[in-house]
Amino acid sequence: MSKESKLETRNAKHETMNKKLEQYLLEHSTPEDPVLEDLYRQTHIRFVNPNMATGHLQGKFLELISMMIRPENILEIGTFTGYSAICLAKGLKTNGKLITVEVNDELTAFSHSYFCRAGAEGKITQLTGRAQDIIPGLDLMFDLVFIDGDKREYIDYYRLIIDKVKPGGFIIADNVLWGGKVIESETNDQQTKGVIEFNDMIVKQQNIENVILPIRDGVMVIRKMA
Numbered sequence: 343m344s345k346e347s348k349l350e351t352r353n354a355k356h357e358t359m360n361k362k363l364e365q366y367l368l369e370h371s372t373p374e375d376p377v378l379e380d381l382y383r384q385t386h387i388r389f390v391n392p393n394m395a396t397g398h399l400q401g402k403f404l405e406l407i408s409m410m411i412r413p414e415n416i417l418e419i420g421t422f423t424g425y426s427a428i429c430l431a432k433g434l435k436t437n438g439k440l441i442t443v444e445v446n447d448e449l450t451a452f453s454h455s456y457f458c459r460a461g462a463e464g465k466i467t468q469l470t471g472r473a474q475d476i477i478p479g480l481d482l483m484f485d486l487v488f489i490d491g492d493k494r495e496y497i498d499y500y501r502l503i504i505d506k507v508k509p510g511g512f513i514i515a516d517n518v519l520w521g522g523k524v525i526e527s528e529t530n531d532q533q534t535k536g537v538i539e540f541n542d543m544i545v546k547q548q549n550i551e552n553v554i555l556p557i558r559d560g561v562m563v564i565r566k567m568a
């Protein structure tokens with residue numbers, strides 16, 4: 343067998359193992375909320391790049407993190423079709439608020455319909471536009487921020503929100519492994535560069551502590567030190 347054939351065989355076995363492990367994780371985790379299950383399915387039917395939707399395992403992780411923190415205010419950068427917003431909103435304190443920012447106004451009605459179905463419409467405020475334009479005008483301090491927007495702009499988002507995060511508060515950044523591309527020696531892809539530069543910047547910060555977890559496409563949890 344040639345080296346190329348051996349590599350293909352090894353990759354195929356690795357992919358099969360990953361699928362089996364994911365199935366095991368799903369079978370041994372709390373079942374998906376029916377509203378979220380339908381949201382995920384409709385996202386794949388109706389929209390381009392449906393893989394941008396959070397999905398069950400990561401969504402449950404976000405939900406449990408929010409429930410542990412019990413935030414009064416949450417900021418989400420990148421709504422897409424609303425899966426992660428619904429998950430995060432489940433942990434809000436009574437009368438708590440989640441503000442979610444999405445640049446694509448064509449997604450607003452769809453995501454709002456699922457916020458209503460999930461009974462979260464009173465907790466979630468949808469804002470449409472560039473996060474860089476919206477965040478400076480938010481006169482709130484946040485307990486939790488979820489970053490899942492344009493990867494080229496992650497550093498911009500961080501710099502805009504860090505002073506709006508309460509001491510002891512948390513920032514969660516999605517896609518920080520970017521399909522494994524973060525360990526490539528050279529890349530011309532601007533999205534990949536954005537993620538790499540963000541990760542490199544975070545590890546040099548003095549006022550935070552962080553960890554990267556290999557959940558789905560990589561999740562970074564950042565705690566702002568008191």
